[in-house]
Amino acid sequence: MFNSLKRKFKKLYIFLVLIIVFVGVVSTLNAERLRISIDGMISNSYKSINSTNGMINAINNQNRAILIYLQDNKEEALDIFHSNDDEFYKWLYIEKSNITEDGEEELVDKVNIEYIQFSKLFSSLQDYSNGQNHDELVNFYQEKISPQVLVVIENLKTLSKLNENSMYSNKDLIKARIEESIYFIFSISLIGAIVGAAISIVLTNRFFKPINLLVDSIKDPVLFLDKDNKIKFINDDGKKLLGIENINYENKNFLDVLNLPEVYNFIKDPIKNEGVNKIIELSFNNKRYYFNLTISVFKGKDNEVEGVVLILKDITNLKELEVVKKNFVGTISHELKTPLTSIMMGIGLINNKSIGKLNDKQQNIVDTIEEDVQNLNDLVSNLLKISEIQANKDNFNIKSNDINKIMEEVLLNFEHQAKEKHISLELNLNEKLPFIMIDKEKIKWVLNNLISNAIRYTDSGMVKLDGNFDEEKIYISVTDTGRGIPKEYLKKVFERFVRVEGFEIPEESTGLGLAIAKEIVEIHGGKIWCESKVGVGSKFIFTIPLYLNKL
Template sequence: MSIKLKLLAAFGFLFCVIMLLGGLGAYYLRELARDSKAIIKDNYESVEYASNMMKLLDELQSLQVYYFFNPENSLDTVKYQSLVNRFNKLLLAERQNITEIGEAGLAASLAEDFKDYLTIFEKGTGSLPDKNSYYFNHVLPAYEPVKTQVAQVAEMNMQAILRKNQTAQQTADRVVAYMGLLGTASMIAALGFLILLPGYIANPLKQLTFSIEEIANRNYDKRLEFDSNDEYGNLATAFNTMAARLHEYERSNVSKLLFEKKRIETIIQHMQDAIIGLDENKYILFANPTALAIIGMQEVELVGNYAPDVASVNDLVRNLIKELMIGRDSWEEAERRPLKIFANGKESFFSKEIVDVSSSKTPNGKPRLIGHLIVLKNITRFQELDAAKTNFIATISHELKTPISSIKMSAKLLEDSRIGKVNEEQQKLIAHIREDSQRLLKITGELMDLAQVETGNIQLHIRETDPKEIVDYACHAVAFVAGQKQIEMKLHIPPSIAAVQADREKTVWVMINLLSNAIRYSPQEGKIEVTVLKQKDCIEFSVKDFGKGIEEKYVERIFDKFFQVPESNENFTGTGLGLAISKEFIGAQGGRIWVESTVGTGSTFKFLLPIVKNIKSFIP
């Protein structure tokens, strides 16, 4: 029998038991409800009628006593008639609700006696010599049988209620007995299913799971043995066939894998770049001869060892894995510069690249990190060419500064009337000469600053500096240019702000450069927002404009040397050095500079400077 049929039989049996319990319960509940309904409908209403009639008889008697024993008062006929009508109405309802044997005759006799009672009473309402005697001799004797018969009606129905209640109790006891027996049998059957069925289903699955884990661990000799003719038996046959074929496939592919592994190792060994491989747990898997020569260690000292343990005895390895240990987000930009390593008998420069290796085949479809590659490329020749270029720029800039200053002075002398008068056209030419010389002086100045930055000879005067002074000085410097375009400058600086550890002059130069760019790319009658905020252990300066913005593809290159955003401003031609120098100035002070921009909404340039430790905030 298949598992499906077995499960259908088991759950079908439980379903039948539940249906049987439900059917019997519904049947006996219906019986109990019918008995209860009979008690309430047939007898309780008669008891209620008799009780109300007894109350009305008491009121009639009180009215009669008041009338007969107080001769000066007349009979309240309205109340009397109301009591009589209500009694007759209840008596009629009782006669229509006859449920017991003899109850009909008793009700008829009660109606007749009540009629006689009223007749006797009404005769006494005329002129009588002795009303007291008439009440005791005629009215009261007629009242007693009526009262007695009402009580008999109530007693008859109360006895019926007790009798029927006993019948309902017997039915309830029968229901409890039957349901108890059937429930016990059902619980025994369900307990059997509860104990046997999970094991019947789960045990083969447990064996299957264990066997799959063994296959995953390359134990292809594992087999399943299910002694059954159901789906589990078919599953065992299919599993065993799969394991046998995997075993054959493994034997046929091991040689191919070993060949590919050997080829990859040969390629890595003969690469000119230094390559070090680590697994996801930071254990060193391999290092080619170039890497071993640069590090200065033997292969046995590296391969198979935990990278941080090797780093504890080798400074170069510590520098190479530092990025992996502290995380990419905490990696300082300044530490991404070329590494200076003494190799091949001289100082050499290497660029470091860390490549994360991920597996694309995972159960959940997401890539899983399986290791890292550290690649060192020798860039010594390029570094030497860059140094030569920097020296050339510094020399040319220095040599050009003197003749340009002389040209500027000569243009100024030509404008002096003591030298001689010049016409309007000559005046325009002199003005152009003066503007061009001023522009050339600015370019040579920026080139000299760039050369100073690239040679690492930045002269910094780090001291405690008030951030508000930096902003105020820079805003004052560009106030005239901003006024020409009617640009509003809004400052957002807290009343109390911590001091920064910075070179005041170079930080002001950076702020002026950012404000000048913001003014240049802001629309006429626009606005610029300058904000200073405390961010953890740093002070953040930001300059926001509401101009055209920078396209995303240019954001990453905006701080590159000589780079300018294409067609950003057709009326401006700069050198593309301002932001590059600003980046170097801020980085040299231990800070960081970046830009956030969206096309159409403007750009925000921000930079961070460290707070001076253990100092008080500036409070105006």
């Protein structure tokens, strides 16, 4: 079904693209035709006017150079005159190659002849300057050269006027062609839009019908909301479950239709929560439901949110199974606790020789039984701990606590154990560490587990407990100089019953301690991870937010 829809949408998309391409090609060809027309009517005339202005500027500069020459600055004057001579002929040749109007070529030839005459007169002035006095040179300039400059400039102005008149005379024709082009492009675009819209409406209604059926077939609530959290669509099963079958919800704010503040808080920040799974408990029709909330975000320009799709996946059955599993683990653990206690008491009586003396072989057997029973007892205790945490994670005893004091108390309990292994204990506290909202006993359990593991797997060196913080969270770390953990196990060690291959694991290890620590830290809103290098040591770090959200 999805492949079929995909093919149909592809065909629709290709058809619309072809219409757009057709309109674009026709419009482009028409615009190019108009451009060529304008070039022929205006651009050439403007080019001639620009060339004429260039020649006028050049000859004016040469006239100024002659005046400088008369002031006896001959070297400077000659430089100016000859550089502008080159400039004049540059513009003259451009104009010669751009003849478009009747009579223009004759005018260009006349300008050329008059300019040559002007250049000859300046040469004559230079010859006279060797034998004539200054007054005679000035008279020569005023009587011969200055009138010739005016003749050349007058001819150039006539040439410019000829092209200006041509531009103005073509103005109405250009305007008519532009209007014709605009109407043509608008007509083609309108036809393309009407045809495309008509076909799109027909095909979209046909194609989207299966999608509507698909969405309505989903048994979990599906909601479409715009960027202002106004509801645009809810599938049929969603309306039925949420009890809004007979309510007009469209374009109304989420909270005005559904009094679900926890869900609303989740969708208020869609960018942050996209891809996040949030499990919530809701009650409808006197029945308790559990939903896994997920959202998908539609983005527009500049990655701005245009809308979201909210899916409430019903996981009530899974949640009920989870409760059954927890109850089963708790019940079994409690049932095992009683016989294990009896066995431990019996072993204690045997070791106290209250029922007779044992030989060496019997004593070894009893010692082995005692170790195994102790390991089993630790395992049961950890299973009970997990069951307790999962059952009461919404009811942690969260209070403000001095984390420095807690760290000092915990480390003090391990002095004897560290001394026996010749390991030094270090405590690095930050006096500015703020009080934090935590369950004191649960965090002490995490610290006890991390420090006992560090001592257990360290043969020599030190174990260090650090505390620090930034603007958002507190960082607590336990560093050792033990055997280290291979890179591929740095995440797996926090899973239940995981053991690192290739390492001798102490018999007292149950493989649950780090899993429990991870669960406690995450319930507090923090994270826990490990940094390690084989043969160098390990560092376990966990964080606690400074502003703990309500659990």
